Amino acid sequence: MFKKAVLFMFKNLFKGKKVEVDTTIMQPLEGEIVPLEVVPDPVFSQRMIGDGFAVNPTNGTVVSPVDGEVISVFPTKHAVSVKSTDGREILIHVGLETVSLNGEGFTSFVSDGQRVKKGQKLLEADFQTIKDKVPSIITPVIFTNLAENEKVVIDEQEVKIIK
Numbered sequence: 433m434f435k436k437a438v439l440f441m442f443k444n445l446f447k448g449k450k451v452e453v454d455t456t457i458m459q460p461l462e463g464e465i466v467p468l469e470v471v472p473d474p475v476f477s478q479r480m481i482g483d484g485f486a487v488n489p490t491n492g493t494v495v496s497p498v499d500g501e502v503i504s505v506f507p508t509k510h511a512v513s514v515k516s517t518d519g520r521e522i523l524i525h526v527g528l529e530t531v532s533l534n535g536e537g538f539t540s541f542v543s544d545g546q547r548v549k550k551g552q553k554l555l556e557a558d559f560q561t562i563k564d565k566v567p568s569i570i571t572p573v574i575f576t577n578l579a580e581n582e583k584v585v586i587d588e589q590e591v592k593i594i595k
Contacts, residue, residue: 457497457516458550460524461571463489467586468572473528476572481523483584484574492557494524496548497573505555506531509538512554513576523574526557528567537561 459465466486471477476486498516505512510530513523526538537558542548559569575584 458495459487460494460497460522460554460573461487461489461526462491462493463487463571465586466570468584471528471570471572472568473572476525476528476574482574482576483578483582484523484572485584485586487571487573489526489557489559489569489571492526492559493553494526494555494557494571496550496552496554497522497524499550500548502542502544502546502548502554504544505540505542507535508533509535509540509555510557512540512542514548514554519577520575521577523572523576524554525572525574526555527562527569527571530562530566533562533565536565 464487466488468477468479468484468486471486475481476484494512496514498514498520500514500516503513503515503521508531510527510533511523511525513521515521530538539556539558541553541555548554557569563569578584
């Protein structure tokens with residue numbers, strides 16, 4: 433179902449040598465990866481809450497991109513935050529202005545504090561129901577706790593965090 437993995441690369445300088453540690457996460461929705469700059473909402477496109485990428489989704493199943501713990505399922509079920517086992521906090525915000533739907537078109541399969549595995553279903557979004565009621569179904573995926581010197585770059589449908 434989710435064949436494409438997203439690659440994150442962390443680069444550090446250690447005693448003058450470049451050290452790379454690769455961590456692979458799963459893309460949380462099927463669809464095309466796009467840069468945050470194309471998200472038609474300044475909160476995301478201007479990285480006000482963190483760096484990341486977005487997915488132009490082709491289906492509404494949202495899965496955990498990592499092994500970790502659910503930090504928060506928003507009461508309106510339009511967004512979920514997950515903390516990976518290595519401490520990365522990831523916000524998956526399905527669509528834009530979807531909070532206004534008060535949960536209509538969304539089903540949650542997890543709860544706050546729940547342990548999750550990579551690929552486990554978190555949410556289901558019925559895009560047929562919601563797409564005409566919101567400005568966009570593009571889905572920002574935001575890393576809310578990157579270090580100051582880290583940033584996200586997209587390179588041929590792979591996403592990398594670099595220092």
